[in-house]
Amino acid sequence: MKKFFLFSILLLLVTCRNQEENNPITPDPPLFQQAYQPPYFQTDSQKFIYDIDALPEITVEVSLVEWNKFLNYYDQNPNNEEYVAGKFTWVKNGTTEILDNIGLRLKGNTSRRRPEGNPGETHNATNPDWHHASFTVSFKKYNKSQLFHNSEKVVLKWFKDDAMYAREVYSYDLFEKFGVWTAPQSSYCKLTIKVTGDNKAAYFGVYQLQEPVDDVYLANRSTFFSTTGNLWKANWGASFKDASTSNMGIEDVTLTYTNTPIYDYKGSKSNLETAKTQLADFITNVNSKNGDDFKTYISQKMDVNLFLKTYAVNVMVGMWDDYWNNSNNFYFYFDAAGKFYFIPYDYDNTLGTSLLMTDSGIQNPLTWGKSDQNPLVSKVLSIPEYKTQYVKYLNDLIDKKYDLFYLDYSQQRIQKWQNMIFAHVSNDTGEDMTITDVPASWGNCGFYRLRGNSSTDNYFVRKAASIPKN
Structure with a gap:
């Protein structure tokens, strides 16, 4: 009897181990832990800078000479990444911090603009013509030892086409609530630009503070195996279909020249060829492997569970300008062990701002993009248990039990933020002066609204209704 009991225990242990080895999806903790506890500890720097409940005041002061250089750089090449020197002042909760000798440059793609006047014009101190634009502030550009709460940079992004x-x-807040720890941090601030010598500084209004995806971003996430891997930015055309290394390189932007590869390597030039080989090998395997071979490969190469969570949120917020649909707008990282991580990025054209698909609010989340041209998501979802897990995450997001995508909770969060910023939206550019419940005017679904609860035009209601149950 004793031998039979020992044999039964041994058989049970072997069976459990085999089941674990054959199931590459790691079981999740209870959903309330996913939804309310980030799976990594945010650094003090992240908590202080990207504080969603605060509205810090930022002033960037630039000399007249440097500001005119800034405008001239745009005229020579709107895509330029040239910095000018300035001073950074931060006021939060009554405490003021000042950093001298910081760098300021333009940021953005379609949102990139000349922040004052027309091409060829210099600064007009008496009647300036200000325009919203996005900026990067580098704290160590001119002082290599200077940081701001352990951060090297912050992005200041205007609310283009998002009234x-x-x-x-x-x-980004929904990514964080759902445990997608690869998403950048984001919050609000008030921005003022001061040209030294002017009688009046220019209040640019409410801006988004955004965490750059860079070395500090990697260091802030101890959940990565290491921060010594290979970081890439994916530009339009990054389909993971073509393994040619001619699509890979390091962006080269000057005042007279712009060369942006499809896969833009963010590491050291000395490591570029090794990084190219690694990426080409990944693309080749994604395309060539099928069935069980693909499942074995991808379960070892990626955190599939994290990827499924990421794409559930991505589709839920209606991100059509993404990898799966438009081969665009994401970063990715291979850690030192060679594991691949997908990093979501650029989510301003969401929540009812729709284009490149008939209606991003009701598009089938199982056929979101171009499966033949962008194989990574479609091949992952072709595996039955991965598809089941993905649909489960979609349904978790809309479940009333959780403070995630459900209509009431989403509207409460947005209303809370709008209550905080409402009195500060009006600004000296004369642009984007009110909070209005409409999507971008150039989209194809101008009827969408975020307030109210109509089944015909509320984005949250229509999106929830489009989610398959199994």
Whole structure:
């Protein structure tokens, strides 16, 4: 009897081990832990800078000479990444911090603009013509030892085409609530630009504070195996279909020249060839392996569970300008062990701002993009248990039990943020002066609204209704 009991215990242990080895999806903790506890500890720097409940005041002061250089750089090449020197002042909760000798440059793609006047014009101190634009502030550009709460840079992004002042902030907040720890941090601030000598500084209004995806981003996430891997930015055309290394390189932007590869390597030039080989090998395997071979490969190469969570949120917020649909707008990282991580990025055209698909609010989340041209998501979802897990995450997001995508909770969060920023939206550019419940005017679904609860035009209601149950 004793031998039979020992044999039964041994058989049970072997069976459990085999089941674990054959199931590459790691079981999740209870959903309330996913939804309310980030799976990594945010650094003090992240908590202080990207504080969703605060509205810090930022002033960037630039000399007249440097500001005119800034405008001239744009005229020579709107895509330029040239910095000018300035001073950074931060005021939060009554405490003021000042950093001298910081760097300021333009940021953005379609949102990139000349922040004052027309091409060829210099600064007009008496009647300036200000325009919203996005900026990067580098604290160590001119002082290599200077940091701001352990951060090297922050991105200051205007709310282009988002009259609700909420879409991208909401999306990144939802990623965080759902345990997608690879998403950048995001919050609000007030921005003022001061040209030294002017009688009046220019108040640019409410801006989004956004965490850059860079070495500090990697260091802030101890959940990565290491921070000594290979980081890439994926530009339009990054389909993971073509393994040619001619699509890979390091962006080269000057005042007279712009060369942006499809796969833009963010590491050291000395490591570029090794990084190219690694990426080409990944693309080749994604395309060539099928069935069980693909499942074995991808379960070892990726955190599939994290990827499924990421794409559940991505589709839920209606991100059509993404990898799966438009081969665009994401970063990715291979850690030192060679594991691949997908990093979501650029979520301003969401929550009812729809284009390149008939209606991003009701598009089938199982056929979101171009499966033949963008194979990574479609091949992952072709595996039955991965598809089941993905659909489960979609349904978790809309479940009333959790403070995630459900209509009431989403509207409460957005209303809370709007209450905080409402009195500060009006600004000296004369642009984006009110909070209005409409998507971008150039989209194909101008009827969408985020307030109210109509089944015909509320984005949250229509999106929830489109989610398959199994």
